[in-house]
Amino acid sequence: MDMDLGVIYENMEPKNRNTAGPQSQNPYEAQNRKRSRGLVVITVCLGIFCVFLVLALLLLCVFLTGERDQLQQNITSVKEHELETKVYNLTNTLKEMFSGSLRYFLSSEEKNWTDSRRFCKDQGGNLVIIKTEEEQRFISSLVDVSVWIGLSDTEEEGNMKWVDNTPLTNRFWIPGEPTNQGNNEDCVVISEFSKKTFMNWNDLPCSWKIKCICEK
Structure with a gap:
């Protein structure tokens, strides 16, 4: 009688009580981690691109400022030359007008x-x-x-x-x-x-x- 109870008790114990198998991974968590890494990479790339863009704009501004200053200097030089020529011609004409040969x-x-x-x-x-x-x-x-x-x-x-x-x-x-x-x-x-x-x-x-x- 005692032996039968022992057999029955053993048969009633859960078979997987001491089994420690690997737990299955959540597929959604893995996908989210991949997306997060992708966003980080994109953000870094955009940041680098913005830095280069700002540098390019600064260089362009410096270049255009130099070109503008040079153009203004050229225009000023041309105007000064034209004015000097007109003054010179007018001076010579007035000298002729007031000379002894023309009154x-x-x-x-x-x-x-x-x-x-x-x-x-x-x-x-x-x-x-x-x-x-x-x-x-x-x-x-x-x-x-x-x-x-x-x-x-x-x-x-x-x-x-x-x-x-x-x-x-x-x-x-x-x-x-x-x-x-x-x-x-x-x-x-x-x-x-x-x-x-x-x-x-x-x-x-x-x-x-x-x-x-x-x-x-």
Whole structure:
């Protein structure tokens, strides 16, 4: 009887009580660890890329700043050279104007164009001839009334010539002039009525009596 109870007791004991086998791994945890490692790698790569990008932008800014400064220096040099050239040319023109070989003078009496030219010749000169913008600006600064100059188309309508028979090259007409109004405006004046500093030529009838400017 005792032996039967022992056998029964042994048969009732759990067979796996002392068995220590390996535990199975959770597949989701392994997958999460792989994803975490991947995110770390991506983050590091992005960080390195951002660093290089910032460095590249800094280098580009330094380069562009240098190019801008160089361009400004070049522009300044060109402007200074152009200004020096204009000052030099104007200085030479003024020297010629005030030299003994070229002088200007205004008449005190009003005469028609032909008599004004005769007056200038009697003084050893002629009605003024204007070939450059510098001369035009300078002569315009000398007068505050309308004056005859040595330009007309009395010989051929529409063919303006100076009193030395040279053709007209530079023109300083009032906008809209010459008009040859009434087909009778053949002689040219520097007009006192022009609002512009040096664009002040106008054609008028040669018979009008006004003052003149001579050169000799």
